[in-house]
Amino acid sequence: MPQFEYFAWDGTNPFQPQSADQLWDELSEYLMQYGDEILDNLERWEDEHPELVEMLTKQGYVERDRTGAYSVTGKGLKRIEQRSLENLFQANKRDNLGKHDTEFRGAGQSVHEETRPYEYGDPVSNLNLHETLKNAVARQGGGAPVQITEDDFVVHETEFQTSCATVVLVDMSGSMTRYGKYAAAKKVALALKALVRSQYRSDFMQFAGFYTYATPLTERELLNSAPKPVSIYDPRVRLRIPLDNPPKFVPEHFTNIHAGLQFARRALHKQGAQNKQIILITDGEPTAHIDGREIVLIYPPAEKTARITLAEAKRCADEGIHISSFALVEDYFYHGLVNFVEDLARVTRGVSATCNAQDLGNMVVESFAKGRRRRRRMGN
Secondary structure: OOOOOOOOOOOOOOOOOOOHHHHHHHHHHHHHHHOOHHHHHHHHHHHHOHHHHHHHHHHOOEEEOOOOOEEEOHHHHHHHHHHHHHHHHHHHOHHHOOOOOOOOEEEEEEEEEEEEEOOOOOOHHHEOHHHHHHHHHHHHOOOOOOOOOHHHOEEEEEEOOOOEEEEEEEEOOHHHHHHHHHHHHHHHHHHHHHHHHHHOOOOEEEEEEEOOOEEEEOHHHHHHOOOOOOOOOOOOEEEEEEOOOOOOOOOOOOOOHHHHHHHHHHHHHOOOOOEEEEEEEEOOOOOEEEEOOEEEEEEOOOHHHHHHHHHHHHHHHHOOEEEEEEEEOOOHHHHHHHHHHHHHHHHHOOEEEEEOOOOHHHHHHHHHHHHOOOOOOOOO
16 A cells, blocks of 8 residues: 655645546545545645646535535545445456355346256246247247247346345544554445445445444545544553543543444344444554443553453354454554454454555455355245
8 A cells, every 4th residue: 555645735746637537536545544634725725726626626526515615525435435446456356346156046136147947936037038949949849939838948047145234343543543554444444335335235334433432434424534643641541431421521542442343233233134244443452441331441451441342242243243353463562452353253253364554455355245145045
């Protein structure tokens, strides 16, 4: 993944985009890393480079609201999602893009060239007319008119594609600003949304960010988001924050995986999909958990927080939710994180993986595909 630095332009190295598309693609890279603060600079661009802002608005990638603030349009968001998906598969997965097959045959959405004799209940829409007529002519021995019987019918083989409900949990803690980790996580999440929209329209997908709290995110909110800035630097932290009447200042940069899992379990409980899964992307051990109507912040990471988080993960698994955890490991400080995600996989019988930001995309998409597993034959 390319590295980007964000600073005030000093007039050197002028940027000369060839098109609005190219300009938007360049700007999108910064949106991934820094969130909607990048859009605030468009107001300054109006004075310094009005032609650039005009290119973006005429092409329909950004628009101004009633207050005069710029925002990303639906067209701009879809281009970002689609390019994220395309870039993801350009590396080494492009040939695998498409529906994820199952080992079960039956009525479904994906039609194959292979055929088989008609069975009672097969959809007429899957009828192979060419092979059916050939069977009738061969049986009849030529002549006209051709009389077709039920024994002549041949249908295309199909594969049943199940619907799946997925919650993608993205770490928004302060450490996600380093090494391009948050930008990579956002790209993967938005690429998954593009994949679902184009290939699995019956699927449910929800994003949520977890930090000191856990918050559901729309596609636009995810694009505009950024990690929570570190606001306290004490070497040891032991704080209890009341949920019902919190103080004015709450440090938000902690890692509350417990709250994220709770949100995901409740969201998936409302879904009737046959397959349910949580995809968790994090770069740190849990440093926060919920205790009754309080949030407990503990740093350095404590065994109690890990134990409570693992208990919530097991509860998710007991409700039939598959959990895949991805630990973004960039240096040797992450030994505790590796142990935690391995424990998470052990108690849930799920998947754990350690990777860097560059490798995250393919691993997450592969896990998403496997999570859409087929559990029973249609009609059984």
